[in-house]
Amino acid sequence: MKVRTRVAPSPTGDPHVGTAYIALFNYCFAKQHDGQFILRIEDTDRERSTSESEAQILNSLKWTGLTWDEGPDVGGTHGPYRQSERGDLYAEHAQILLDKGEAFRCFCTSERLDALRKEQMSSGAGKLGYDGHCLSLSPDEITQKLAAQETHVVRLKVPRDGVCKVTDLLRDEIEIAWSEVDMQVLLKSDGMPTYHLANVVDDHHMEITHVIRGEEWINSAPKHLRLYEAFGWEAPILCHLPLLRNPDKSKLSKRKNPTSIHYYQKIGVLPEALLNYLGRMAWSMPNEEEKFSLDEMIEHFNIDRISLGGPIFDVEKLTWLNGRWIRENHDIDQLAQRLMEWALNPKLLKEVLPMLQPRLDRLSDIGKFSSYFLSGHLELNAEQFAHKKLSSEQINQALVWGMWRLDELKAWEAEGISNALRECAVELELKPRDFFAPFYPAITGMKSATPLFDTMAVLGRDLVRARLRDASQVLGGVSKKGEARWKKTYEAGRKQRLEQQAQETN
RNA sequence: GGUCCGUUCGUCUAGGGGUCUAGGACGCCGGCCUCUCACGCCGGUAACACGGGUUCAAAUCCCGUACGGAUCACCA
Numbered sequence: 001m002k003v004r005t006r007v008a009p010s011p012t013g014d015p016h017v018g019t020a021y022i023a024l025f026n027y028c029f030a031k032q033h034d035g036q037f038i039l040r041i042e043d044t045d046r047e048r049s050t051s052e053s054e055a056q057i058l059n060s061l062k063w064t065g066l067t068w069d070e071g072p073d074v075g076g077t078h079g080p081y082r083q084s085e086r087g088d089l090y091a092e093h094a095q096i097l098l099d100k101g102e103a104f105r106c107f108c109t110s111e112r113l114d115a116l117r118k119e120q121m122s123s124g125a126g127k128l129g130y131d132g133h134c135l136s137l138s139p140d141e142i143t144q145k146l147a148a149q150e151t152h153v154v155r156l157k158v159p160r161d162g163v164c165k166v167t168d169l170l171r172d173e174i175e176i177a178w179s180e181v182d183m184q185v186l187l188k189s190d191g192m193p194t195y196h197l198a199n200v201v202d203d204h205h206m207e208i209t210h211v212i213r214g215e216e217w218i219n220s221a222p223k224h225l226r227l228y229e230a231f232g233w234e235a236p237i238l239c240h241l242p243l244l245r246n247p248d249k250s251k252l253s254k255r256k257n258p259t260s261i262h263y264y265q266k267i268g269v270l271p272e273a274l275l276n277y278l279g280r281m282a283w284s285m286p287n288e289e290e291k292f293s294l295d296e297m298i299e300h301f302n303i304d305r306i307s308l309g310g311p312i313f314d315v316e317k318l319t320w321l322n323g324r325w326i327r328e329n330h331d332i333d334q335l336a337q338r339l340m341e342w343a344l345n346p347k348l349l350k351e352v353l354p355m356l357q358p359r360l361d362r363l364s365d366i367g368k369f370s371s372y373f374l375s376g377h378l379e380l381n382a383e384q385f386a387h388k389k390l391s392s393e394q395i396n397q398a399l400v401w402g403m404w405r406l407d408e409l410k411a412w413e414a415e416g417i418s419n420a421l422r423e424c425a426v427e428l429e430l431k432p433r434d435f436f437a438p439f440y441p442a443i444t445g446m447k448s449a450t451p452l453f454d455t456m457a458v459l460g461r462d463l464v465r466a467r468l469r470d471a472s473q474v475l476g477g478v479s480k481k482g483e484a485r486w487k488k489t490y491e492a493g494r495k496q497r498l499e500q501q502a503q504e505t506n
Numbered sequence: 507g508g509u510c511c512g513u514u515c516g517u518c519u520a521g522g523g524g525u526c527u528a529g530g531a532c533g534c535c536g537g538c539c540u541c542u543c544a545c546g547c548c549g550g551u552a553a554c555a556c557g558g559g560u561u562c563a564a565a566u567c568c569c570g571u572a573c574g575g576a577u578c579a580c581c582a
Contacts, residue, residue, distance in 0.1 A: 009582090010581080010582045012581080042582065110580075113580090117579095166510095171511075175510090176510065180578085185579080195581075195582045216576055216577070216582095217582095218510060218511065219510055219511090219576075242512080243576075249574060250575075251575075251576075280519080284518085284520070288529090288531080309513060309514090309519095310511095310574085310575065311518065311519090312517060314518065316533065317518065317533080321532085
């Protein structure tokens with residue numbers, strides 16, 4: 001049997017290094033077995049999925065040097081590779097389960113479920129989940145409700161007792177009691193499948209043999225195994241990889257650590273170094289060599305060499321490794337070439353030059369601007385932020401407010417950034433001029449520079465977030481307590497804003 | 507809180523009953539090289555979470571505890 005693995009990102013945000021990490025291991029495993037690696041887009045969440053995000057994920061993954069044998073951009077024999085284009089397949093399969101009596105229709109309202117949830121929480125029994133209410137509906141009642149076009153979902157039937165044995169490639173057999181497994185919604189009321197249904201149906205139809213994914217899925221593995229069994233399909237081999245962590249050991253998240261592949265690209269990390277570093281996460285070469293190419297990794301890959309403790313993503317060590325790649329794998333011509341591609345490429349130049357042209361009296365004036373367009377982090381000190389009217393706490397607050405507000409932004413472009421930040425100024429009752437003052441040193445290292453919003457747009461979301469965080473740090477940072485207090489005010493403002501928005505759209 | 511997964515230097519890791527006085531790498535510290543810095547080279551710092559068992563012998567196997575993480579959605 002041909003080994004087939006896949007990575008299945010959801011296009012709901014910036015391309016995440018965690019996606020590249022999971023993709024890398026799937027890729028190596030497949031290639032080591034002379035198999036195929038597939039890219040599938042899981043965009044069943046219509047609310048959050050965007051095609052821009054999908055394009056960025058594809059581009060970023062390609063940038064790392066990973067390639068896929070089948071995918072939405074390259075096609076393949078098991079397509080389409082976008083779940084939103086596989087539409088009816090899921091509804092058909094939900095119907096199959098309904099017919100087999102392995103699933104049931106549930107007409108419960110979200111109000112009832114919320115109430116149920118609250119009750120379960122307060123009773124403190126520790127048992128949460130659907131109570132099986134609609135399981136007792138008679139066929140007549142169901143036909144009646146269907147005729148009345150009541151909205152409903154389809155849920156999976158799950159045994160009430162016994163244990164599910166999950167076989168994981170890296171661990172001993174994992175036992176999870178069926179009573180712990182919720183009667184998962186398979187088909188949402190909008191007719192779209194949930195992850196669980198779509199994932200199982202697609203993995204089966206795409207003939208995936210090994211599911212290598214993050215550890216966060218262990219607890220829902222029984223649902224998946226149940227589905228395979230209900231369909232009468234053979235389940236793939238499961239393998240759960242340890243999660244990448246923040247320095248505080250929590251799951252890697254953008255609030256605490258830059259997670260976007262764009263960010264690493266922007267600070268000048270070489271794709272081969274990033275992939276190399278990700279390969280060192282939870283895995284090591286048999287000879288313990290730290291630096292290796294993708295081909296070398298495939299050649300020596302052995303999934304048993306994965307260690308299970310969750311590795312902390314250490315930017316410092318990545319930087320060291322990147323330095324080795326720069327020094328050891330490039331002569332001067334090659335390095336010049338890399339630099340041209342990275343910084344002096346027409347795309348970046350064309351983005352930046354319109355801002356620069358009015359400010360250039362001599363070509364050499366480019367030097368002071370390139371300092372912040374080409375830098376990763378800036379060297380800042382508190383004096384740069386001194387303001388004649390505002391206290392350093394106010395300045396800090398402005399930066400933090402901006403950082404939070406910017407995180408809510410769906411699209412990253414100058415106008416949206418401008419609007420969002422202007423709203424912050426209003427909320428903090430500061431004149432725009434005063435509010436924006438600290439953003440110049442934070443983003444550019446200078447009191448005045450190119451237009452803030454265009455500059456931020458070019459620098460990208462993660463680098464901007466990182467620089468704002470640096471600046472806040474220089475101003476003394478935010479204590480846990482202080483953050484909680486600010487957060488409360490911020491959230492109140494946010495709520496008001498959203499309500500206003502809702503009114504406007506109505 | 508329930509369930510599940512994990513735990514070797516600050517960090518990434520090697521090791522999977524004796525070869526462990528626990529090895530390598532990042533970081534940090536010191537030195538060499540050198541017009542400076544960096545690179546490079548040399549050296550130092552620092553860990554088997556804890557308690558019981560099994561065994562002639564435990565970092566390694568078993569049990570418990572502690573700690574960390576994940577998960578408990580009509581999100582993936």
